[in-house]
Amino acid sequence: MNNSKDGFVKKRLRGIKFALKGIWILATTEDSIKAQFFIGLFAIVLGFLFNISLSEWMIQLTITGLVLVAEALNTAVEKMADFIHPNFDKKIGIIKDVAAGAAGFAAIISIIVGCIIYIPKIAYIFS
Template sequence: MKNPKDGFIRGRIRSLKFALRGMWILMTTEDSIKAQLFFALIASIMGFYFDISATEWSIQILVIGLVLVAEAANSAVEEVADFIHPEYHKKIGLIKDIAAGAPSFAAIISLIIAGIIYIPKIALLF
């Protein structure tokens, strides 16, 4: 909630505090985020091992961010849906299923990009 006494700088600092708190909550409570961070670590290790280019790093970091943002948005939608209607409801289930599609799309895209980056490099090993 915006504090009317906050100036521009203080407001941005408060916003940053809330954002960092949200990231911490996601990283410590959401299994999907933990799993995606693990895959991001593996991809980063592979990037160093295969000495990928700056462009490949940029694309890899972008898709890692895409997946994490999609997972975070899905978690937020699920939290809101559960708050609004804690018991099972057909429409809430549909909303949650649709929200779950976002990280699924992002994960598929990230796998395709990982294939484009790493399959040629792995093929050179054999």
């Protein structure tokens, strides 16, 4: 609940608390987020194994964040759609598909970036 008497710092701290609660809900209940966390951790292990550069680390972490953000927003849209209209509806289907498309964009970009970073390194090992 928003209490208008609260000061700026108190409001921001409460905002952080809700954000952490949201991350906890996503990480403990959503299989798609759990899978993306796992892939993100796998990418971190790969980063150490292949000793990627500082700029590659920054790009990899940014892309991992992009995927998690897109997946989280997709989950929020799905939950809102299910709450507003639990029954089958063509328009709800399109809304969910579009939200899933956002997560799809992020996933495709992450695969391309992963290939750009790691294919030359893997090719070097086998050359």
